[in-house]
Amino acid sequence: MYETWEELENSIKDCKKCKLCQGRHSIVFGEGNKKADIMFIGEGPGADEDSQGIPFVGKAGQLMNKAFQGLGIDRNTVYIANVVKCRPPSNRVPEEEEATACLDYLRNQVVLVKPKIIVLLGSTALKNILGKNYGITAARGKWIEQKEISYMPTWHPAALLRDENKKIEFWKDLKQVAKKQEDIIQNK
Numbered sequence: 001m002y003e004t005w006e007e008l009e010n011s012i013k014d015c016k017k018c019k020l021c022q023g024r025h026s027i028v029f030g031e032g033n034k035k036a037d038i039m040f041i042g043e044g045p046g047a048d049e050d051s052q053g054i055p056f057v058g059k060a061g062q063l064m065n066k067a068f069q070g071l072g073i074d075r076n077t078v079y080i081a082n083v084v085k086c087r088p089p090s091n092r093v094p095e096e097e098e099a100t101a102c103l104d105y106l107r108n109q110v111v112l113v114k115p116k117i118i119v120l121l122g123s124t125a126l127k128n129i130l131g132k133n134y135g136i137t138a139a140r141g142k143w144i145e146q147k148e149i150s151y152m153p154t155w156h157p158a159a160l161l162r163d164e165n166k167k168i169e170f171w172k173d174l175k176q177v178a179k180k181q182e183d184i185i186q187n188k
Contacts, residue, residue, distance in 0.1 A: 001107075001108055001111060002108055002112075004112075005034060005112060008105065008108050008109070008112065009029060011105075012027055012029060012085060012105055013027070015027065015085070015086075015101075015105075017101035017102070018086075018097060018098045018101040018102075019098070020084060020086035020087070020088060020094075020098050020101075021086055023086075023087065023089055024050060024086040024087055025050050025051055025087075026045075026049075026050055026051065026052070026053035027053070027085045027086060028044075028045035028049045028050065028053055028054065028055050028082060028085055028086070028087075029053075029081070029085060029105075030055060030079060030080060030081035030082075030109055031054055031055055031079070031080050031081075032075070032076065032077075032078050032079035032080050033076060033077050033078060033079055034079060034112065034113060035113065035114070036077060036078045036079040036113055036115055037077075037078075037115060037116045037117060037181055037184055037185075038073075038077075038078045038079070038115060038116070038117045038118075038119065038177060038181055039078065039079045039080075039081065039109075039110065039113050039115035039117070039118045039119070040056075040064075040078060040079070040080045040081070040118075040119045040121060041080075041081055041082065041083065041106065041118060041119070041120055041121060041125045041129060042055065042056065042060075042080070042081075042082045042083070042121040042122065042124075042125060042156060042157075043082060043083055043084070043093065043094065043121070043122055043124040043125060043156060044082045044083060044084035044085075044086070044087060044088050044091075044094050044124070045082060045084075045085070045086065045087045046058045046060070046087060046091050046158075047087065047091070048061075049061075049087065050086075050087040055080045055081060055082055056080055056157070059158075059161055060156065060157035060158040060160075060161060061157065063157045063160055063161065064157045067157075067170065067171060067174050070171075071174055071175065071178045072178070073174075073178060073181075079109070079113045079115065081106060081109050082106075082125075083099050083102060083103070083106060083124055083125055083128045083129075084098055084099055084101075084102045085102050085105060093124055094124060099124070099128050103128060106128075106129075110149075115149065116148075116149065116150065116180075116181075116184050117149070117150050117151075117152065117177055117180055117181060117184075118149055118150075118151050118152070119151075119152050119154060119173075119174075119177055120151055120152065120153045120154070121154060121155070121156045121157065122136060122154075122155060122156030122158075122159065123135070123136040123156075124156075125153075125156075126139060126153045129151070130144060130146070130151060130153075134153070136153055136155070139153040140153050140154055140155065140169065140173065141153075141154065141169060141172065141173050141176070143176070143180075150180060152173055152176060152177050152180075154169070154170055154173035154174070155169060155170045155173075157170070
């Protein structure tokens with residue numbers, strides 16, 4: 001475990017723990033407020049993220065930004081990361097060994113941020129953070145409390161681009177997150 005952001009970021013600069021390093025342009029480490037109450041965890045970078053080195057800047061990220069705006073959440077006040085830090089070829093789901101190779105980096109990010117709420121965007125984030133026995137369809141929209149963190153599993157924004165019907169559920173889930181954040185702020 002690294003105790004500072006600088007140590008953690010330096011440790012990942014030349015990462016070659018899995019084969020995803022072979023095709024990457026950028027390591028997409030994470031972005032946002034490093035002391036945020038809310039952390040969003042997605043699956044992995046896509047082409048836009050790989051070229052810019054920033055998470056959630058493509059179509060899915062733009063959709064997430066619109067949800068943030070609608071809820072009055074400033075993107076700069078949250079922290080955003082992914083399970084894997086390098087783009088899987090053709091945006092496929094990360095293989096288990098690829099996700100496992102990056103999980104220590106992600107766990108270290110969680111330890112440094114110390115979020116009160118973690119929004120798990122999609123099945124890959126849910127299964128890698130809370131365990132393989134969780135399914136996104138059953139867990140979505142329900143708070144899961146573990147180790148003083150409130151987890152909200154919801155659809156990955158990319159799923160909303162494929163299925164418009166999921167937008168309403170995604171919106172409801174993020175409304176719950178915004179409400180819980182309000183409660184946290186009031187109780188500080």
